[in-house]
Amino acid sequence: MLKSFGEALRSAFHKIANAPYVDKDLVKEVVRDIQRALIQGDVNVKLVLEVSRKIEKRALEEKPLPGMSNREHVLRIMYDELSSILGKGRELPIKKQRIMMVGLYGQGKTTTCGKLAKYFQKKGMSVALVAGDVHRPAAYEQLKQIGQKINVPVYGGGNDAIEVVKEALNKFSKYDVIIIDTAGRHALEKELIDEMKKIAKVVQPDEKILVIDASIGQQAGKQAKAFNEAIGITGVTLTKMDGTAKGGGALSAVAETGAPILYIGTGEHLDDLEKFDATRFLSRLLGMGDLETLIEKVEEVAKGKEREIEEKAKKMLSGKFTLIDMYEQMEMLTKMGPFQKLVDLLPFGGKLNEEEIYETQKKLKKFKVIMDSMTKKELENPNIIKSSRIKRIARGAGVEPKDVKELLKHYNMSKKMMKSLSNKKLQKKLLGQFKIGL
Ligand SMILES: Nc1nc2c(ncn2[C@@H]2O[C@H](COP(=O)(O)OP(=O)(O)OP(=O)(O)O)[C@@H](O)[C@H]2O)c(=O)[nH]1
Ligand SMILES: [Mg+2]
CATH class of the missing domain: 3.40.50.300 (P-loop containing nucleotide triphosphate hydrolases)
Structure with missing residues (x-):
């Protein structure tokens, strides 16, 4: 038996909402589900193709807004495009x-x-x-x-x-x-x-x-x-x-x-x-009453986050790059959301795949333990960490000296990359994203 129109659309939305992560294949699959639902709902085939093509293109090509996960990004686009079929509605004019x-x-x-x-x-x-x-x-x-x-x-x-x-x-x-x-x-x-x-x-x-x-x-x-x-x-x-x-x-x-x-x-x-x-109508139709509120909220949060990102970008470019900065950077890389915009612009940037995220997170945990055994001075100026300090830190953290060395190696690599950013053009590009002058 065919599912009802609203039900079929709903299940497409829920597929995205409940997926562990959203990738190209899932987007394509869900776009096909939406197509089927719309055709089944007697929506004009030409319009169905137009809308589903738009959803797919935007979902795959547009970058999520700051503060939005990939999942929310795709949901929002599906929502946007379906609302646009419904139009803005119209009120009758008050006239004779x-x-x-x-x-x-x-x-x-x-x-x-x-x-x-x-x-x-x-x-x-x-x-x-x-x-x-x-x-x-x-x-x-x-x-x-x-x-x-x-x-x-x-x-x-x-x-x-x-x-x-x-x-x-x-x-x-x-x-x-x-x-x-x-x-x-x-x-x-x-x-x-x-x-x-x-x-x-x-x-x-x-x-x-x-x-x-x-x-x-x-x-x-x-x-x-x-x-x-x-x-x-x-x-x-x-x-x-x-x-x-x-x-x-x-x-x-x-x-x-x-x-x-x-x-x-x-x-x-x-x-x-x-x-x-239209928006309220669609969230009702999809049985996702909170979707609209969620989208509004995410956009609001994103605005507040912009300032935070701006601060971080400035700090990264100020030339001073500490172990704590490196840690924060790695943390950003493992998270989608507000910092993705910044991460994409970093020289080593771009999105990590699931496995890389997992590996980085594992490393972060280890680095955290090691960093907890360091003094403030060492964290701010890791260059002073030589063999005797390495031994002490390793003992304190319950790890091998080679683990501490790995952390330092990672730090030096990151620092080098950040240095390449002192190139004015790149700085401008990075900060220009946040509309602040140098
Ligand atoms: N719950 C609910 N009932 C409604 C609504 N609009 C109309 N009804 C009910 O639907 C029934 C039919 O409404 P009518 O306004 O008589 O419908 P109609 O199109 O004029 O019907 P005919 O003249 O017989 O063709 C009535 O019992 C109304 O009270 C609504 O928005 N909600
Ligand atoms: Mg009547």
Whole structure:
């Protein structure tokens, strides 16, 4: 059985989130998973290829932001690119206008008419409702009740939708916002399309809003496409986002029509209408509510870290290079994150592979023990460490003299490399990364 759209996307994200480390193969694998999920979600194949290509290219070529691990980097890019399909959303302008609501049976059209009426009313606009659904006997009554609740006039009755709409437009000509409810059907039948087209012709609506129940998932794309071809959709409202539905269909709906998502319905009450926010929507869809916060936090931390990196870079270039500096440098090499930017610029820099990281960490542990047996003077000026000191330090640390010698050899090598950095050009390059002058 095929997994649901949201579930398939979720599992792709979790693959990255839970992997011990992220490499090229995993990125490729996950990009393929995302492709499958999007295609399964009825997202246009061309768009799927475009988005997945972008994710792969960016994940493999861009460097992680300072403070971000490789894993967070890839998650962020996947997140970025999927949000960009959803678009920024759009809010209806606060102005005099006619709004026509369309959608299949039971999707939440009538309820959303009431929600929008209340929304515009709160913004100080005069609002009127039109019961353009003459097919379901209780439809007019339902809209009347909604109107009563918020003190908005409702026009309806009769059995000819076109007539009702014409009369209503005359009657409500002085109102700022006129919202027209229309009939739903089980499927997009020819009569419904014809009626919709006729109403649209009479009303000349500024907005044609497609109301989609978020729980219908992948069918949302097909529906949106059909409605868009019939009358041209200017926006989508997703309802019942408060239910168990994850609203994966939104991606398809928006991708199919190019029409932005305007609002989401989050309950049966007239206040349960929210402005659409792509980022929040996606973290909800992916069941990773903390992803958005995580990304924000990491970016914030990264800003603070920049200063720290700047200080370290300055110190390294000041010519004084102690054993402690060497230790810190090795430590940086074993960690991803804020210092990677600095490490990449070091003459021996670049990323270590897993094995190298492991070896360096092992060395660091040993070096730490040895350094603990040194005096402050020795740490700051290792050149004074000759054979008698070596013996003493080795005894104190419980290691062989050759281990101390190895540490000193490593130190001298690092120092030489740092010296090559006193080359002005390189210094500029390194410090230029942090936008500070020399
Ligand atoms: N939980 C929840 N229920 C909603 C939401 N929007 C609408 N509903 C409920 O969904 C049901 C159908 O809503 P309607 O507004 O009547 O839907 P419709 O599209 O006008 O239906 P037809 O006119 O019969 O085609 C009602 O019980 C509403 O209360 C929502 O955002 N959340
Ligand atoms: Mg209705």
